[in-house]
Amino acid sequence: MELRRIVTFTRIPDTGERVKVSGLLAVPVGARGTLPLLSWQHGTILSFDQVPSNLLRLKDENYELRDNVDSIETLFNIQRFAGNGYAVVAADYVGKGPYRNGRSEAYAVKGATVQCCLDILTAGLHELRTLSLRQSNLFLNGWSQGALNTQWLKQELQRRGIKVRATATQSPFNDLAESFHYWTNPTAYIPASETSYPMPPAWITPCLIVLLGSYRRYYGLTDLFKTAVKPHIKPSRRNTGPITASRARSRRAFRPPAISWSKASSIASPTRPTAHCCAALVAMVRRTGSTIPRSDFTTGWPMRRCIPGWCGPQSPPAGISPRASRSMAQAIAARSCRASMAKRPF
Template sequence: MKKFITQYLLLMVLTISLNAQTSGKYQDAGSSVHYQYITTYDVAKLNKILNAELSEFLNGSSMPFENFKGKFTAPKYPVKLYRVKYNSVIPEKGNKPTVASGLVAIPENGKDSMPIVSYQHGTVFGKTEVPSFIDESMETKLMVAVFASQGYIVTGADYFGLGISTEPNSYLVKESSEQACVDMLFAAKQVLTANKIKQGPLFVHGWSQGGWTNMTFLRKLEELNIPVTAAGTASAPLDAAVTVNRWLNNYQPTDAIWLPGCATNFIFAKDQYEFPGLAARAIKPEYYQVAKDFYEYKIDWKTYFSKTKSKAYEMLTDEFKASGTMANDAFWTRLEEMQAYRWRCRTPLTNYYGESDEVIPVYIARLAEGTHQVLGGGSNTKAISAGPKADHRATYIYSLIHVKPWFDGFLK
């Protein structure tokens, strides 16, 4: 009996080891798309995300956890999580080939066809704080807990320069952001096909940087005649030129302390992808190296913050700030082209905004609604307030609570 138990335990250890090795390997989904099993979030884990982890996420917010407690539907299904790597190209670099990564989350509900929601993540200061490294991305965990646990497939691109990508961070770089998201959507379809799952209606959502990315991605999907059933955003910087100019030339006491990191990362991204030498022209010499190290992930946010200013305009040269006054040089002209709201959107769209958002002014968040009305696009584009106390994080949580049942309505 003792010998039998020993052999049984040895067999179990070998089985677990083999399973671990299998789950760690990439599987071929065809056409240079590969996917790797990460883990499964069970219902208990998904409940924890919507409670204890959400409470921690909202620590310090103007609308703490108590404002949202009990407002999410209890998770129904465990969710399998996969990291996907796929081939893409970089438009700003002459369609240079590259490899990017993203997440596919599949509910374990026994169905062979499910709706899919593509999520565009917000600003991060760590290379792996992205969907395919989901344990480091609270915003993605929330998407999985809200949508995937209820029967939606959730996907999300990491963007070029994040996740497994070896490229420079493509922070708010327009064509690269679109390309990463479009190719990730195609890659996700191949992963689903490999798992004998059909994609149902497509939805899209995004927060912060991802709100802007989601809008320019949505416009690209409409250009490609890829149907999107409905779209949402939260705290979207719809007009890049106005948003950046506001950061540089009109500091407000309520501005987030991490806006300087956004500003210098954006400048370095434009330097690397479109305007060589821009960073040296824009950033004061005493801050150039620390900003460069931060952009390249050589130092973390705390180190960056300790060595720089808490106001973006204090780190930038007078000449660069002045160039935004008329906004007529190549850099500012390019930012004008980054607007993500001036078209007659065919897709039902809701832009959520917070009246106490420390990053995105209400005026910018509501641009799509007003513009769409002026263009005669009908009433399918709406801006909805998350409330007078809603800051950046609270706006995102509010959007999740309200966009999910709105999406559900299109499935009936």
């Protein structure tokens, strides 16, 4: 495969800002004429550079892939699709990748996300033309956060009259309002008669912090953290200011703020937002039309059988689990990418 970084500008509808964003284009080496195009939307990442375009690191034959550093799920899609004659385009998202420039991400912010994916898709089509290639059918695919983004993207493409041949999503949190309630207060959300619902995994807490920051930054909800962080928790002088190399080695420099769901659960559950904060999130979701209508679900899973916001038991692509796909992607995709790099430069 030939991998190229896409760089373009996008405008954030909610703030009017024009920002530089990046993405990845992967095409089969030696492709000619027309070929199907897949727009891939990656899942939640808690770092800033575990993005599709940084797979260009593979140009170094000695580079070793790492699950917590590289976008293995993107590599899996490249292997499965570009390895079978598709072109693959993938956005890094706003606030992610090499052109982040200190900007916070727009996690679950519909307008900014959709516009970024559209602009990267447009830039990818332009890059295809520079390679004397043309798109035939358009396909969409996404996982977790990317599954939500995929369905938002599909809605906008349909609104614009752009035909999508097929859409696939895995483990989406379609209903944001329900997901927020489940994430923040699972013991109250899960019916007492249900024994099969798992509790949210530990990484949901940093996701909530990212979500709060995103809605504060892009929707102007300036009081979100005031309503979420316990009043008696105040910033310490030793944890303010830039994080230097010596401070980065201290675990205290990365300690997340203490969050509570209610007075009754402040001690038992110190990592859940307050009801007022959750209500503000839900109100913004409804105002922006961010929840996917059930008639638009692309997974085929009834909501009652889905666990909102849970990215575990639902079906991954082609029935292969994420853990199983990692070793396959590393063994097959990395080898095929590196073999093609010897033939064609980036």
